[in-house]
Amino acid sequence: MLEELLKRNRSYRGYDESRKITKEELTELVACTRLCPATANVQPLKYALVWEPEQVAKVQALTKWAGALPELHLPKEGHRPTAFIVICQDTRISSNLTAYLRDVGITAQTMLLAAVEKGLGGCMIGSFQKKETAQVLGLPSELEPMLVVAFGAPQEEIVLEDARDSVTYYRDEAGVHHVPKRTLEEILIPGPQTGETEGKAGEGRKP
DSSP states (O other): OHHHHHHHOOBOOOEETTSOOOHHHHHHHHHHHTTSOOGGGOOOEEEEEEOSHHHHHHHHTTBOOOTTOGGGOSSOTTOOOSEEEEEEEETTTOOOSSTTHHHHHHHHHHHHHHHHHTTOEEEEEOOBOHHHHHHHHTOOTTEEEEEEEEEEEEOSOEEEEEOSSOOOOEEOTTOOEEEEEOOHHHHSOOOOOHHHHHHHHHTTOOO
């Protein structure tokens, strides 16, 4: 079920490095993005695959993770992702780097859900050195890195819980990662009561 995939699709920051991800597996994830909706069907996004250990290490060094937990320096050595997909925008198709941000999010989420279905996991990383990442990957100047998505076999426990005083994620003494989510009641916008609306609409009208 989709709900179960969504529950398992967390922002993992700890991985089993013995589980390598292949180029073929990454290609399968990118293939799913071709089925996604795209703004005006322009489809300016391109995808750089990173799976070779040396390249993975170089991209990893250019990323910053877990902004709310800087003291932990995640992911820890020995528990890093074994692959990345860098979502880029082809500026020859469109040079507007803000018009297709929703497309970036949709395709990233799609790849992550597909990864979860394969027993893998990942994390979207918006904090990375764009210029240096492009150089490491040897990208041509027309390809602008927009988002880095990490992939690997998750090796940490993540717990979802109802948010109370804060929505900031945290880790307990056992290293369990807690993610507070706003409740359904909080995010639903109350609609007008039908009876009251009809009553008010009828006020002042002549019979």
